[in-house]
Amino acid sequence: MATAKKSSSSRRRTSSSHSGTRRTTASAGRRKAAAKKKSTSASSSSSKGRKYSSKAQTKVGKVMREYKQGKLKSGGKRKVKSRKQAIAIGISEARKSGAKVPRKKAA
Helix, strand or coil: CHHHHHHHHHHHHHHHHHHHHHHHHHHHHHHHHHHHHHHHHHHHHHCCCCCCCHHHHHHHHHHHHHHHHCCCEECCCEECCCHHHHHHHHHHHHHHHCCCCCCCCCC
């Protein structure tokens, strides 16, 4: 009886591996279609331009590194504890240095 079970389980494995290949080809077709859709939408948004420049990105990255190391301070004395505040400080520093950053929203 044990041999009969082994043969039936091996049959199942082969049948599932065949259906697996069919699935991958179908999903590959979907991926190609999705890539085509993305490429058309990306071209229309690229004419708009970037929101943040690479200079601003590096500035925020440096500030985030300081924050993660626990060295970032707000106003010279207090340690920054919130991630959002650290990002805000990075954007504000980038704005001061002249990097391309969107305007502040009116409060």
